[in-house]
Amino acid sequence: GAGVSQSPRYKVAKRGQDVALRCDPISGHVSLFWYQQALGQGPEFLTYFQNEAQLDKSGLPSDRFFAERPEGSVSTLKIQRTQQEDSAVYLCASRDGNNQPQHFGDGTRLSIL
């Protein structure tokens, strides 16, 4: 079956531009997570949705980062006025229930010039 799908796979933007990253979770998965992985580091938690509700956004590094999941399926992570330090791989994961593993997408590799 289809796994977690993220698009675009690669994104290059100039500093100051806005970007939008998309995540299609596994169908029926209630929980959705966004992570940021800088080069040479482990993924860092950004935000968590249960259905359409954003229950935790404590990991978002600044108010330039915004995430939504309006219909409880597809999610978008938006970064406004991008900075060079935003360059990273952005990973999306979904999960069916609390005792189930998270399934990760391939990630979007974002490079800010």
Next chain:
Amino acid sequence: RKEVEQDPGPFNVPEGATVAFNCTYSNSASQSFFWYRQDCRKEPKLLMSVYSSGNEDGRFTAQLNRASQYISLLIRDSKLSDSATYLCVVNIPNSGYALNFGKGTSLLVTP
């Protein structure tokens, strides 16, 4: 200080060797523990969950010591295909079981 600390690595071992990775976590309220594997430029994939009684999956053995907040992974009879980065992971309490990842330890198994 990172909440999940791992051996710095990298580990370079010959095929057939036994290698052990260690990890400590700082949040005593964490309740779920995992080892993930990540290949170069790929997404993390669950290797195994870690249970208090310890658990084994083929050549892989995971141990958890809640009192000392310590997690380990033992790989026996290393294969070339085991070369990857191994991530120690614990859940973030009260956050829908969002995950807190260590920095990862790189393993290279050589012929």
